[in-house]
Amino acid sequence: MILKTGRILEFGVVVSSSPSHRLVWQHHRCWVALATVAFLIMGWILTAVWGIPQLDAELTSTFLNHHELATRLEFDPNFDTHGKPPLPPWYFIGNTTVPAPFLIAIDCAYVVGPNAGDRSRYYMLWFFGFYWSIYQDGQWMA
Numbered sequence: 001m002i003l004k005t006g007r008i009l010e011f012g013v014v015v016s017s018s019p020s021h022r023l024v025w026q027h028h029r030c031w032v033a034l035a036t037v038a039f040l041i042m043g044w045i046l047t048a049v050w051g052i053p054q055l056d057a058e059l060t061s062t063f064l065n066h067h068e069l070a071t072r073l074e075f076d077p078n079f080d081t082h083g084k085p086p087l088p089p090w091y092f093i094g095n096t097t098v099p100a101p102f103l104i105a106i107d108c109a110y111v112v113g114p115n116a117g118d119r120s121r122y123y124m125l126w127f128f129g130f131y132w133s134i135y136q137d138g139q140w141m142a
Helices: 019-066
Strands: 007-010 013-016 090-100 103-113 116-127 130-141
Touching (some): 019 116, 019 130
Antiparallel strands (some): 090 103, 103 116
């Protein structure tokens, strides 16, 4: 419905059809876009700075609660030919990346016996102290 004042009535809301009104909405969209980009960049940085160490410490304590005598390897047993893994039990946590804001990808491997072990890449959703496993890409399992 078009009123005599030059305004358009849509769903009970009076909206101006003047060019200045469109300019205001474009200005607001610009600020919303900037705020969204700033939020995502800050989320990426915070995930890298706080999320990775927190998740590393949590995985280490979880593994050591189940296997007290386990040795943490400082090298990747699949790719490092110079280091020789010790006798089981041992575990490796490494190659941690942040592929997206609030998302952590971490490689973990462990061996607890002659034919008992696993190596996987876990994708964890991290949000300020809380995390959830959302995907596990198993590479080998014994």
